[in-house]
Amino acid sequence: MDHVSEGGGGRARDRDAEGRARNARPRDGLGRPLPYGAPGVERQPEGVVRSPRETVQEAQALLDAGRPFHAHEVFEDAWKSGPDGERELWRGLAQLAVGLTHAARGNATGGARLLRRGARAVEAWSAETGQDRPYDLDVTGLMAWARASAATVEGDPAPLDARACAPRLRGE
Structure with a gap:
């Protein structure tokens, strides 16, 4: 963070170089904020434009490391920077990662809800486009994983x- 400014209620807010609010607190592996100065895990840079294959590879590495919150940020970058026709796919994948994040944090209700919402999003995208393996993603397998995981946490x-x-992500 480049600077701090006063926010509502007299609290200081972290801001980036462009003045946008950005929380500089360290986070744990599940994205939970830690106290300032505490050791945390490295955060994903925001706004990175990656190829779809790089997105899948980076997200899988983060998921394998038990960092679904950070994988969600990678998918969110793809959702925001990718072609309009793919936004539902990347948004759905981000929701799956956030659903796993909530389930890992012990929020069964939120986790199950987001896992199912993500499964519906990737299913709708697949149905609209007729693609079940875009960028080698196993859409059918991901939907089954999400629904089974939602039932598990419930x-x-x-x-x-x-x-x-x-x-x-690729069913491997």
Whole structure:
């Protein structure tokens, strides 16, 4: 962060060089804010334009490391920078990663809701385009994983192990 300015209620707000609000607090592997000065995990840079294959590769590495919140940020970059016709795909993948994040944090209700919402988004995209393996993504497998994971967290609200439960984006 380049500077801090006064926010509402007299609180200081972190801002980037362009003056946009950006939270500079460190975060844990599931994206939860930690106290200033605490060691955290490296954050994903925002606004990175990657090829679709680079997006899938980067997101899979983050999921494999048990960092679904950070994978969601990679998908969000693709959603915001990619072609309009693919936004639903990337948005759905981001929702799957955030659903896993919530489930790993112990938020069973939010996790299940987002996993199902993400599954519907990628399913709708696949149905509209007739593509089940864009960029080698296993859309059918991801939908099945999301629905099964949602049922798991609804049946047992204990936090999921994000690393152990990470989806295989390409079905490998």
